[in-house]
Amino acid sequence: MDYFEHGFTANIIEILDKHFPGIAMDIFNLSPLLRYINFKTRAANRDSKARKSFGNLYALYVLIEDYINHGFHKSGKYDQYQGAQFTNLLNRQRELPFGAKLQNHALNHRLNQEYRKRFPDSELPIIREIETNRYWIKESLLIVRMNKKLFNIAESILEIIDAYADTMINELREIMNYCKKIIAIKNQPQEELAEFVIGLLKPDIDSRIFEIVSYAILKNHYAEKKMYWGWDIEQLNEEHLKLYKTGRTNANDGGIDFVMKPLGVFFQVTETIDPDKYFLDIDKVQKYPITFVVKSDLPAKEIRKRIKLQAKNRYSINSIVNRYMAAVEEIINIPTLTLILNKLLQEGKGDLIVKEIITQSKYEFNLD
Numbered sequence: 568m569d570y571f572e573h574g575f576t577a578n579i580i581e582i583l584d585k586h587f588p589g590i591a592m593d594i595f596n597l598s599p600l601l602r603y604i605n606f607k608t609r610a611a612n613r614d615s616k617a618r619k620s621f622g623n624l625y626a627l628y629v630l631i632e633d634y635i636n637h638g639f640h641k642s643g644k645y646d647q648y649q650g651a652q653f654t655n656l657l658n659r660q661r662e663l664p665f666g667a668k669l670q671n672h673a674l675n676h677r678l679n680q681e682y683r684k685r686f687p688d689s690e691l692p693i694i695r696e697i698e699t700n701r702y703w704i705k706e707s708l709l710i711v712r713m714n715k716k717l718f719n720i721a722e723s724i725l726e727i728i729d730a731y732a733d734t735m736i737n738e739l740r741e742i743m744n745y746c747k748k749i750i751a752i753k754n755q756p757q758e759e760l761a762e763f764v765i766g767l768l769k770p771d772i773d774s775r776i777f778e779i780v781s782y783a784i785l786k787n788h789y790a791e792k793k794m795y796w797g798w799d800i801e802q803l804n805e806e807h808l809k810l811y812k813t814g815r816t817n818a819n820d821g822g823i824d825f826v827m828k829p830l831g832v833f834f835q836v837t838e839t840i841d842p843d844k845y846f847l848d849i850d851k852v853q854k855y856p857i858t859f860v861v862k863s864d865l866p867a868k869e870i871r872k873r874i875k876l877q878a879k880n881r882y883s884i885n886s887i888v889n890r891y892m893a894a895v896e897e898i899i900n901i902p903t904l905t906l907i908l909n910k911l912l913q914e915g916k917g918d919l920i921v922k923e924i925i926t927q928s929k930y931e932f933n934l935d
Contacts, residue, residue, distance in 0.1 A: 650701025
């Protein structure tokens, strides 16, 4: 069964229970379409760095909405329908929250492609007739058969996607409030500034905010350090360490969030202690050592211990586990970041940290 639980899963079950009292979990487990939607809404978990993508969800939404608007969820005559027009579907997508810039990809192929990968034995959700450019939702995916009864989940799906969009809107409001606060705090006394930045280093803070604050702290921390290098011992170069952020927090960057020059240290920011996530990042860079910045209060030794224990349970072969663990170069947790931050604040570098947070926030959240 292709199912995993995340922060928004409870919302899905709650909505299903409202429509199908007492059998919500049965409906969920019997429907590959609901489990796909569960997968696509995992970004609602504030700890998740999953992409906040609406394209495939809204392709489902507009087709199911068209299905309901014509009363087919009650009449059962969908096989006689001439299909929805592409222009109407695309325009409707762009009216939905976060949908203004959506293109035709999800309706034409992207949804079906991704759905097939996750549910290869299921029917595809979108039917498309290229000659007429008409579209249908696969009605059988909207019908759940249980105990010789049929349950139509079309209305439930629209409510689930609406709830997901509402969650993302609320998250955006929180982020905008955060951005207003950091812009306002930059001219405040050092004590207030310190209290504010330390407040951003919490396990329950949004992952993107945590990554930005971590970068601002570590960038100023390493800027104090310098190294000497060269091809000739008589002619060494003196260079301060420089930390670079590789892109947006959810960018497809091969698992590298920061890189440090000239040492060539890779950093990955994460909120999990799942070894699969760590090892996936390590594999992306061919087992090049990575320093992990972990959104956790657990001691670094305990995090490393848990990763290794889970890895042993999963992979069993010591040589494989040891090879991966050797690539976990360093673990920087919240207490370590807090210690570094306090030291920088004592040195009067709070303004530099806040300035960097503002710069990165403007880039990340398109504040300009």
